[in-house]
Amino acid sequence: MPNELRLLVEIMKMKNDSIESFKEFLTNTDWELFLQLAMHHRVYPLIYSKLKKVDERLIPKYVIENLYQEYKKNTFKMLFLSGEMENLSRVFDENKIRLLFLKGPVIAFDIYGDISLRTSKDLDILVQKTDLNRVEELLLSYGYEREEFQDKVEKSKLHIAYFHPQKKIEIEIHWRLNLPPLKEPSFNELWNRKRVSTLTTYQVYFLGEEDLFLFLIAHGSRHGWFRLRWLADIDQLIRNKLISSKNRLSIKAYQHQHLGGKADLLIDHSLLLASVLMKTPINKEIHSLTAGKRSRKLTHLAIKYITVMGHLEINEAKFKKNQQSSIKSNLQWTFNYKFSLKSNLEKFIYLMKLLKPNSADIKTLKLPKSLHFLYYPLRPFLWFWRRTTNL
Known part of the structure; x- marks a missing residue:
């Protein structure tokens, strides 16, 4: 990990205004890279809240000023999203449509007790799949437009995005929490365990404690934890003892009941990663996991993946020479992590898809339709042929 990324993590862990944990990382710091990493990982509000109390002689003034400006913009945005969240709750309620907010200001308030300490790009809403048509009609009448561009691989199986051109607000309507084949509770089960936020005047519903915890773990794992903000959420939930022995449900029993065997791996890996990077205290109930x-x-792959994604998004030249690697190598780490995270069934499906012929195979070797079945056994050879020809 670059010095600047390690510094970012250490500041996130900072307690009681003590700088001893990260003082050693302040020398030879590329502060421009530090700021870019704080933005990339979406933790700049949290970093500002910690550094504003630190001796100004240790941190360049422009770093604090940049963080403050971004912190201020985020606070206004979260207030704006809070207002829209309340409006949508009222409109949906009036039309007898049940909804649960998955992320956004309501989650920031629940986890951190302060909406300014967490960022949110949009509002994520879960509804019943049977209500999707009614939801779309309602959103269109309310001024939202369905975004034409949808990720065919993921979004078509998980959510649909809408954008309000005047308010400049994007919302995502989900009918599932996770991508299949990961199992999950029904909407009615989630609704029965819902909580009511005290953030707004009008009632806003969001996930119960265990449901939110497992959703955030599944979401962070699916994206490889490449933004430290997701790991900070898990750390905060555990430190605030929102997930503890007092919970109504045992996490271990709950995950098997609703999420299946892969949930074991997701939870084990996520908690270990939080413990390693954030020094999250894992209590006895879940320590054995x-x-x-x-x-x-x-966990080893994830830490490399976190580094690589920042590497790719910001600028390869910003990283110190002894930590640089080629784009090809970085992408290999990306594949290694995401493939290792798959269940055996998902790995089998993925490999079967690799064997499925595509247009490139047809261009490489044209066969009559009656012989198209031969593309399946020939695909590895055709792929190898294209690779060696390109080289």
Whole structure:
């Protein structure tokens, strides 16, 4: 990990205004890269809240000023999203449509007790799949437009995006929490365990404690934890004892009941990663979950993946020479992590898709329709042929 990324993590862990944990990382710091990493990981509000109390002689003034400006913009945005969240709750309620907010200001308030300490790009809403048509009609009448561009691989299976051109607000309507084949509770089960936020005047519903915890873990894992903000959420939930022995449901029993075997790996790996990077205190109820060999391997891959994604998004030249690698190598780490995270069934499906012929195979070797079945056994050879020809 670059010095600047390690510094970012250490500041996130900072307690009681003590700088001893990260003082050693302040020398030879590329502060421009530090700011870019804080933006990339979406943790700049949290970083500002910690550094504003630090001796100004240790941190360049322009760094604090930049963080403050971004912190201020985020606070206004979260207030604006809070207002829209309340309006949507009222409109949906009046039309007898049940909805649960998955992320956004309501989650920031629940986890941090302050909406200014967490960022949110849009509002994520969960509804019943049977209500999707009614939801779209309601949103269109309310001024939202369905975004034409949808990620065919993921979004078509998980959510639909809408954008309000005047308010400049994007919302995502979900009918599932996670991508299949990961199992999950029904909407009615989630609704029965819902909570009511005290952030707004009008009632706003969001996920119960266990449901939110497992949703955030599944979401962070699916994206490889490449933004530290997601790991900060897990750390905060555990430190605030929102997930503890007092919970109504045992996490272990709950995950098997609703999410299936893969949830074991997701939780084990996520908690171990939080413990390693954030020094998250794992209590006795879930401590044994982090012992698996596969979890340790995934944690190693995830830390590399977190570094690589910042590397790719910001600028390869910003990283120190002894930590640089080629784009090809970085993408290999991306594949290694995401493939290792898949269940055996998902790995099988993925490999079967690789064997499925595509247009490139047809261009490489044209066969009559009656012989198209031969593309399946020939695909590895055609792929190898294209690779060697290109080289």
